[in-house]
Amino acid sequence: CSFCEDIDPEGMMQLLVRFHLAAFVETEEYYDRTVPQYFVPSVLKLFAGDPPSSIGVIMRATPLHITFSTKFVPPGYFTRFVATVAGFKACQLHFKNGIYRNLVSFQFGDGKKYDHITFTELPHAIQINISRNVPDSQEYTSFSQACQDLLIVLDDSCKEVDKCFRQNTISCDAK
Numbered sequence: 001c002s003f004c005e006d007i008d009p010e011g012m013m014q015l016l017v018r019f020h021l022a023a024f025v026e027t028e029e030y031y032d033r034t035v036p037q038y039f040v041p042s043v044l045k046l047f048a049g050d051p052p053s054s055i056g057v058i059m060r061a062t063p064l065h066i067t068f069s070t071k072f073v074p075p076g077y078f079t080r081f082v083a084t085v086a087g088f089k090a091c092q093l094h095f096k097n098g099i100y101r102n103l104v105s106f107q108f109g110d111g112k113k114y115d116h117i118t119f120t121e122l123p124h125a126i127q128i129n130i131s132r133n134v135p136d137s138q139e140y141t142s143f144s145q146a147c148q149d150l151l152i153v154l155d156d157s158c159k160e161v162d163k164c165f166r167q168n169t170i171s172c173d174a175k
Contacts (some may be wrong), residue, residue: 020080023087047100059132066126078121084157
């Protein structure tokens with residue numbers, strides 16, 4: 001295909017990032033400074049089963065649900081949402097339980113200590129769980145402060161993704 005020869009891979013990735021379909025990430029587990037890394041959730045396999053449980057977690061916030069005026073998660077919204085969240089410096093992909101198209105885990109924190117966040121796409125909402133291992137909790141900011149910081153990231157992410165969906169008049173509400 002002569003058309004395909006003219007496509008610059010880096011330009012294509014920048015286009016995907018621009019429309020929140022991918023995010024540039026730096027993961028400690030797979031990071032190679034010579035090659036840019038991108039998180040592209042739409043190419044991942046679906047998770048089918050029970051969400052992984054967190055062993056040893058004692059502190060857990062009530063799950064947060066992002067709901068929509070349509071009463072379902074609009075096609076493409078979850079992909080764009082988690083790609084946008086992945087672009088925040090405080091969020092780092094967490095590979096321990098796997099990364100899937102409809103279930104993504106992050107470590108959320110200051111770079112030294114992290115809380116664990118799981119995003120799950122449900123038919124009617126996006127569910128967000130945040131938890132913390134207590135043995136390390138003395139060295140963290142307060143759990144309620146971490147939850148408040150996460151709400152700011154979630155609100156900013158919703159606003160960014162909503163810009164992509166403006167023409168559809170879909171509204172996002174975190175409860």
